[in-house]
Amino acid sequence: MTFSLSHDPDPLPRLPLELGRLNEGVGRWVPEMKHTFLAKYVEGTRQARKKFPERVYVDLFCGPGRIQVKGESATRHGGAQIAWQHSRLDSAAFTSCLIGDLDPVRASACADRLRAFGAPVQVFEGAAESTVDRVVQAVPKGALCLAYLDPYNLQYLTFNVIEKLATLKFVDFAVHFSTMDLRRNLLMEYNPERARFDLTAPGWRDHISPEAFVRGDAEELFFDYWCNLVKNLGFTISQRMPLVRDEGNRPLYHLVFFSRHSLPNRIWGDVAQGPNREFNFD
Numbered sequence: 361m362t363f364s365l366s367h368d369p370d371p372l373p374r375l376p377l378e379l380g381r382l383n384e385g386v387g388r389w390v391p392e393m394k395h396t397f398l399a400k401y402v403e404g405t406r407q408a409r410k411k412f413p414e415r416v417y418v419d420l421f422c423g424p425g426r427i428q429v430k431g432e433s434a435t436r437h438g439g440a441q442i443a444w445q446h447s448r449l450d451s452a453a454f455t456s457c458l459i460g461d462l463d464p465v466r467a468s469a470c471a472d473r474l475r476a477f478g479a480p481v482q483v484f485e486g487a488a489e490s491t492v493d494r495v496v497q498a499v500p501k502g503a504l505c506l507a508y509l510d511p512y513n514l515q516y517l518t519f520n521v522i523e524k525l526a527t528l529k530f531v532d533f534a535v536h537f538s539t540m541d542l543r544r545n546l547l548m549e550y551n552p553e554r555a556r557f558d559l560t561a562p563g564w565r566d567h568i569s570p571e572a573f574v575r576g577d578a579e580e581l582f583f584d585y586w587c588n589l590v591k592n593l594g595f596t597i598s599q600r601m602p603l604v605r606d607e608g609n610r611p612l613y614h615l616v617f618f619s620r621h622s623l624p625n626r627i628w629g630d631v632a633q634g635p636n637r638e639f640n641f642d
């Protein structure tokens with residue numbers, strides 16, 4: 361199977377499209393990096409998936425299921441469609457796709473597009489922090505899960521969503537961590553009245569001193585602190601952590617992958633090539 365899949369025609373072209381934060385089309389890095397790594401990872405883990413009778417894809421920020429890249433007239437699959445289509449290789453398809461979005465129109469567009477490709481879908485409308493409990497309950501016991509968390513804004517990557525999904529026994533995460541959002545807002549956020557990132561990395565204020573803002577390493581420390589919160593849930597974070605940059609070479613986000621098992625981390629390490637932030641825990 362190849363990535364030409366992302367050019368499959370849209371089964372439902374009248375439904376809304378993902379056009380990025382500025383509504384002018386998403387950046388090329390979405391299909392070229394984010395969705396390519398997702399596709400390759402899903403393909404690369406097919407043998408492992410086959411060992412599990414229940415294989416679940418979880419996507420709480422699913423968008424409408426179809427993207428348009430800036431400057432392109434054709435449209436391409438969204439992340440959930442990429443994951444579903446690539447999971448079908450070798451009869452290792454997800455047995456359930458649990459998707460959600462804050463925007464009910466987007467959530468239902470994504471569900472309709474997945475169903476048009478034959479996917480078994482349950483849709484959860486609402487903020488991830490409120491849908492996550494029902495999503496966890498909908499995962500069959502002992503299922504192998506891939507959780508793809510892809511919010512635009514770092515503040516919506518609330519840590520309790522990760523904690524709740526982490527109660528699942530076999531769960532691996534691919535997470536979009538918006539470095540740009542952090543850079544733009546962390547300094548302002550030091551004012552406790554704003555508190556935008558307090559749910560993203562609870563307790564960060566106790567670990568990053570005001571001097572870090574003067575030295576200029578506050579963002580780095582924030583990211584390291586968040587990674588340690590993840591590690592404390594029993595996960596190993598892959599050292600392959602591609603840093604996606606925009607056309608002006610400004611850092612946009614890290615794609616962070618973590619698992620409790622070595623095989624998924626190894627497979628992510630093989631597929632997620634590109635500019636990287638090396639990350640070593642003591």
Ligand SMILES: C[S@@+](CC[C@H](N)C(=O)[O-])C[C@H]1O[C@@H](n2cnc3c(N)ncnc32)[C@H](O)[C@@H]1O
Pocket residue numbers: 378420421422423424425426427437438439440460461462463466486487488489510511512516
């Ligand atoms: C980057 S887009 C998703 C793109 C999609 N994952 C893909 O790969 O094609 C982010 C989505 O998150 C949704 N969103 C924003 N805040 C949210 C929240 N708190 N909970 C759930 N969804 C949210 C937005 O409506 C938007 O559709």
